[in-house]
Amino acid sequence: MEEFPNFELLERYRKGELSEQEEKSLKQRRTEDEAFNDEVRRHLSAQAAIRQAGREHLKQRFREVYHQEETAPTPKVVPFYKRQQVWLLAAAVITLLVATWLTISGPSTTEGGDVFATYYELPATPLDRGGNDAEGVSRQFDQALDRYDAKEYAEAISLFETLLQDSAFSMQSAARFYQGHALLQINKPQKALEAFEEIIHPLFIQQAQWFSALAYLKLGQTEEAKNILEKISGDEDHYQQEQAGELLEELAG
């Protein structure tokens, strides 16, 4: 950039990308040219300011995750009146239902699409959809989930999408989770995968991973599904470890 002749040079200096000769020359210039030295210090300090602001943003994000995690319930002891916790409870209940259902029914076929149908069960939404968001945003989320419950999936997907663009909306992972399932219902497994991949809340991650494997099966991409299932079956703390192992055996057979 002509307007900022030293910008690229100083960026390379900051990143340690200058050659030995270039660096020597720059250091020499700093000692001889006070204005240049001032510019170097301003440049590096400005970059440090950006880095610090990024760290602060991340720390704030981590605090939110930590407090969500801290309030994550053990299903038997969490009172339903604790609105924020109900979402986390819902995730745990879905996990339990899927695991129980799989234990009872078991797989019956090795064809990708059929296996999907055998293993997949549409998660229900929790009765209490409260959260800590402003009333307007919470109401919109309610509406999206109502459309989902009413099997009006296209509308639900659109409402989830609107919410996900709203910076005031905090329950991104829950929205992505149900949006992904709505997309599976209208036979858009590729889009569902994209929604599951955006999920970052620790409590939803394992479920997103399991349902991603199923979505790959629905797409007929068995190898991708197997890759995920292998990770799950190798993770002794994964709620679907056993089922993933069984499914892998089915797919191999």
Add this chain to the structure above:
Amino acid sequence: MSTPSFSDAEIVEGIQQGGPMREQWITRLYGSYLHYINKARVKYQLSDEDLQDAYADAVIALGEQVADGRFREEAKLSTYLYRIFFNKCVDIIRKYATNRVVAMPDLPDTGLTERDSLDDLAIQDQMEVLGKYLDQLGDRCKQILLYWGYWGYNMHEIAEKMGFKNNKSVISQKHKCFEKLKKMIRQDDFLDT
């Protein structure tokens, strides 16, 4: 808390690709090893606030090392994170110990020297002062500088995210914002470089 469901390679790749995915992968890294806080709580009896801070700083330090390509893949991410985190816990204990006489617990022999720029308290204070300058820039400038300078978005991604007409407009605006930031910083607050 579950153990992570992502391989180190996935996390490293996710962070290094920069842009919209970097924050998500660093947050996944954070969520994957939260149980370290419980371990440290039992071992060192630090406050929750101290432990959360130390853990967050450790994840950020590791995330930045991965992003900058400074992470040596000789050890697993979890091992590396554990060491950084516990070094930070030890730093906190030492900090308290310099203020009053306390019994020092058995400190872990990590056999490591991994330190990062967050470790130096003087620099940390200075960084905090510098970070506040961004708040004075206005939201749009702050955002564009963070996207570019911290999250590693490319110009096209910033244009899409912030509604710029094209990459050229982003480059121009980014330079203006960066120059504005440079001019705002008082000489007293310069990093010692």
